[in-house]
Amino acid sequence: MIKRVLTSLTAGLAMSVAALSVQAADITGAGATFPYPIFAKWAEVYKKAENVGLNYQSIGSSGGLRQIRAKTVTFGASDAPVKGDQLDKDGMVQFPVILGGVVPVANLEGFKPGELRLTGQLLADIFMGTITKWNDPKIAEINPGKTLPNQSITVVHRADGSGTTFIFTDYLNEVSKDWAGKVGKGAAVKWPAASSVGGKGNEGVAANVTRVKGAIGYVEYAYAKKNNIKHLQLMNKDGKYVNPSEATFAAAAAGADWFSVPGMGISLVEQKGEAAWPITGASFVLMYKEPTDKQASKDVIKFFSWAFKDGKQLALDLDYVPLPDVLTSAIAQKVWSQIKH
Numbered sequence: 001m002i003k004r005v006l007t008s009l010t011a012g013l014a015m016s017v018a019a020l021s022v023q024a025a026d027i028t029g030a031g032a033t034f035p036y037p038i039f040a041k042w043a044e045v046y047k048k049a050e051n052v053g054l055n056y057q058s059i060g061s062s063g064g065l066r067q068i069r070a071k072t073v074t075f076g077a078s079d080a081p082v083k084g085d086q087l088d089k090d091g092m093v094q095f096p097v098i099l100g101g102v103v104p105v106a107n108l109e110g111f112k113p114g115e116l117r118l119t120g121q122l123l124a125d126i127f128m129g130t131i132t133k134w135n136d137p138k139i140a141e142i143n144p145g146k147t148l149p150n151q152s153i154t155v156v157h158r159a160d161g162s163g164t165t166f167i168f169t170d171y172l173n174e175v176s177k178d179w180a181g182k183v184g185k186g187a188a189v190k191w192p193a194a195s196s197v198g199g200k201g202n203e204g205v206a207a208n209v210t211r212v213k214g215a216i217g218y219v220e221y222a223y224a225k226k227n228n229i230k231h232l233q234l235m236n237k238d239g240k241y242v243n244p245s246e247a248t249f250a251a252a253a254a255g256a257d258w259f260s261v262p263g264m265g266i267s268l269v270e271q272k273g274e275a276a277w278p279i280t281g282a283s284f285v286l287m288y289k290e291p292t293d294k295q296a297s298k299d300v301i302k303f304f305s306w307a308f309k310d311g312k313q314l315a316l317d318l319d320y321v322p323l324p325d326v327l328t329s330a331i332a333q334k335v336w337s338q339i340k341h
Contacts, residue, residue, distance in 0.1 A: 027299050030057035031064015031077030032163045033202040035098050035283035037222040039077075041314050042307045050306070052299060058201060062161025062187050068092070068286050074296045076286040079163020080187045084262020091289050094263040095335045096282040097304060099253050099321035101244045102167045103279065105229040106216045107209050108134065108149065112230070114243040117142050119235045120175030120270070120278060126216060127155055127172065128179060129193030134214060149214070152195060156208045156217030159198030161187040167281035168218045171269040175278075218279075221249075222318050236278045237270050244277050249321045252280035258327060259334070287339060294341045301336055 029039075036058040043054035057067070061078035068076030069090065077097075087094055104123055108116065118126075122138055125131040131138065135148040158165045169185040183189050191198075197212065199205040202223045209217040209229055216232075221244045224231050233241045242248050252271040258264045268280040285304065291297035308331075312322040323331075 025296070025299065026053040026055045027075075027296070027303055028055050028073040029064075029075040029077060029285075029300070030059055030067040030073045032061045032079045032283050033058045034061075034079045034100065034102075034164050034167075034220045034281070035077060035320075036202070037220075037226070037318050038098055038311075038315050038320050041318060042303075042311045045311070045314060046303060046306060049310075050302075052303070054303065058203075060158070060160040060187075060201060061163030061166065065286070068288075071288075071292060074287070074291070074293065075300050077283055078286065079281055079283050080166035081261075081263055081265025081282075081284050082286065083265065087263045087286075090286075092286050093289055093335050093338050094265065094284050094286050095331045096258065096264055096323060096327075097285050097307070098283050098315060099249055099268070099280065099323070100283070100319070101221045101249045101252075101277045101280050102164055102171075102218055103221050103224050103231040103244045104216060104218050104234070105206070105209050105224050105231050107211075107213055108151075108230060109213075110147070110149075113224075114231055114233050116146065116230075117233045117235070117241050120171065123234070124172045124176035124179040126153055127157075127191070127193055128176075128182070129155070129195070130178075132195065151214040154212050154215040155191065155193040155196040156199055156205050156212065156215050157191050157196060158188075158205060159200050162201075163187060163281075163283070164202060164218065164220055165189065167269065167279060170267055170281075171279045174270040222320070225319060234278050236274075236276050237272050238274045238276070240274050242275060242277055244319075246316055246319050246321055248275050248277035249280045249319075251275040252277050253282075253321060259330070264335075289338050290340050297339060298341055301339070305332070 047053050064076040067073045134151045166187045172179045173185040199208040202219045205217045206223045206227045209215045251273045270278050308328040315322040
């Protein structure tokens with residue numbers, strides 16, 4: 001009897017230890033810097049709730065794709081959605097996890113955040129290098145009453161392959177025929193402006209804009225707020241000047257038909273709507289349909305299921321837009337159901 005009890009206790013203890021080791025295993029992911037602030041916040045709260053951590057490498061979308069394809073992480077994250085035929089080739093699924101905005105930011109004295117206006121065409125001209133001074137007559141024309149400095153513009157861009165760059169150049173491609181013809185869009189492009197500086201990650205761009213007087217760059221909005229960098233107003237497709245915010249990002253995504261494109265990889269730039277922020281984008285997660293580590297894959301889905309349900313306010317606090325319930329339900333039914341556990 002005693003032997004049976006001891007054997008039973010030993011077996012139970014072994015099962016408990018095994019369960020704890022599974023529960024305590026960190027989730028692994030890598031990729032886009034765009035969602036990193038919210039991933040970090042979700043991970044912090046989720047760790048306290050579930051005793052499961054998130055080891056996420058904020059290395060850029062291109063790096064995330066390399067990592068997931070090498071199977072060194074359980075999920076990859078990219079702001080440049082992978083096309084449907086490539087997803088099929090890789091044996092992966094893709095789904096959006098968060099919405100947010102890319103914003104132009106500048107290091108200009110004498111201006112408050114959102115006080116200086118630009119159109120999409122002027123922004124493209126600056127990044128093309130055809131507008132090189134802040135007091136250019138074209139900028140002055142749409143900013144009446146403002147004293148613009150006779151200061152050279154230094155363009156700051158991403159030095160690494162980046163989904164944030166994809167969203168930004170996707171926008172420039174839409175608003176400028178010159179940009180579309182000479183540069184195009186992509187996670188990495190050849191930057192034409194003679195006076196330009198590269199920075200690694202949103203962090204690197206934010207740091208360089210802060211350091212260089214007269215600089216202009218582009219970052220995910222949370223980085224602009226965190227680093228107290230002045231963002232610029234932009235004219236949207238409806239001809240209205242708007243500031244970046246949770247409300248204007250949501251307005252851009254309001255009419256999105258996510259399942260109209262294989263892999264849900266739709267573009268949210270230059271959407272119609274008086275309140276729409278013109279450089280809105282999504283971060284996507286990529287996972288294998290037939291994962292090597294099925295438990296790890298289950299843990300990732302459990303994490304994002306929690307984030308979709310319980311992490312909404314955390315997202316709003318960081319000026320992201322959480323996905324609506326109807327969309328997260330559709331993701332569970334149509335996308336996660338393809339992953340074989």
